[in-house]
Amino acid sequence: MGVLPGGYWDRAGRLHREFELATLTGREEELLAGAHAAHPAALVTEVLSRCLARLGDISPVPPEVTRQLLVADRQYLLLRLRRATFGDRVAADLVCPWPDCGRRVSIGFSIDGVPVEEARERAPAHTITASDGTEIAFRLPTGADQEELSDHLAVNEAETLTGLLARCVLRIGGQDGPPGREAVAALPVAVRAEVEQAMRERAPSVEQTLEAECPECGRTFLAPFDVHRFFFGELRTDAGALYREVHYLAYHYHWSETEIMAMTRDRRHTYIDVLADAIEVLNGGT
Numbered sequence: 503m504g505v506l507p508g509g510y511w512d513r514a515g516r517l518h519r520e521f522e523l524a525t526l527t528g529r530e531e532e533l534l535a536g537a538h539a540a541h542p543a544a545l546v547t548e549v550l551s552r553c554l555a556r557l558g559d560i561s562p563v564p565p566e567v568t569r570q571l572l573v574a575d576r577q578y579l580l581l582r583l584r585r586a587t588f589g590d591r592v593a594a595d596l597v598c599p600w601p602d603c604g605r606r607v608s609i610g611f612s613i614d615g616v617p618v619e620e621a622r623e624r625a626p627a628h629t630i631t632a633s634d635g636t637e638i639a640f641r642l643p644t645g646a647d648q649e650e651l652s653d654h655l656a657v658n659e660a661e662t663l664t665g666l667l668a669r670c671v672l673r674i675g676g677q678d679g680p681p682g683r684e685a686v687a688a689l690p691v692a693v694r695a696e697v698e699q700a701m702r703e704r705a706p707s708v709e710q711t712l713e714a715e716c717p718e719c720g721r722t723f724l725a726p727f728d729v730h731r732f733f734f735g736e737l738r739t740d741a742g743a744l745y746r747e748v749h750y751l752a753y754h755y756h757w758s759e760t761e762i763m764a765m766t767r768d769r770r771h772t773y774i775d776v777l778a779d780a781i782e783v784l785n786g787g788t
């Protein structure tokens with residue numbers, strides 16, 4: 503069991519923070535192996551929906567809910583999922599950025615050690631009064647925003663940020679209803695910066711920079727740590743290897759595909775190792 507650093511507000515205005523995760527199985531690996539790398543946010547929504555056994559009193563947790571989770575809550579869940587599936591220790595291969603070193607090193611770190619900042623103020627919507635007196639209501643960015651904007655990000659980052667703000671700003675001044683993209687784009691630069699800062703301050707966050715110590719030269723450096731890239735890079739099995747493993751276990755143990763795909767990767771590999779040992783003993787004995 504765990505607790506989200508932010509939390510999910512349902513339509514009835516109730517906050518859900520406690521969660522239970524199941525581990526990843528071959529079914530999720532299959533999903534990741536076949537998925538399109540260009541839409542990581544949609545993939546996160548799907549994986550979290552499959553692996554979240556419970557969120558508050560929501561169980562099962564449908565994609566419509568995991569899509570509405572705050573960006574940092576989704577990152578936090580991916581880290582917990584990684585820990586539940588493969589353990590807490592991570593080994594990252596990095597290049598030491600000190601110019602007179604520059605060696606390729608393997609850095610170990612603990613997932614529990616990744617700093618997580620909880621939301622300071624929890625509410626489905628927030629309001630600030632900008633320095634020019636305008637009252638602006640907004641919500642915090644979610645997976646739905648990432649899904650919606652991921653296509654545009656590669657094209658134009660500034661456009662994407664305006665798009666994000668247009669989705670998250672709920673009201674400007676005394677207006678009724680969402681202001682729309684044009685009204686948001688027309689906000690004075692200073693006001694816009696204030697809204698963006700207020701969003702950052704109110705959102706929970708998962709640290710995406712690691713402090714590492716180079717084992718070669720002994721100096722420390724900061725390394726970027728992209729939760730999505732890390733998670734999917736590590737978990738992306740090629741589908742061919744997965745199906746060979748399933749075939750191998752089915753052939754020797756006569757288990758069904760469904761049974762084997764429901765196992766975690768660790769468990770599958772344990773059986774494969776046991777089998778390899780047994781086969782070696784058999785061959786050695788003849």
Ligand SMILES: [Zn+2]
Nearest residue numbers: 598603716719
């Ligand atoms: Zn170094």
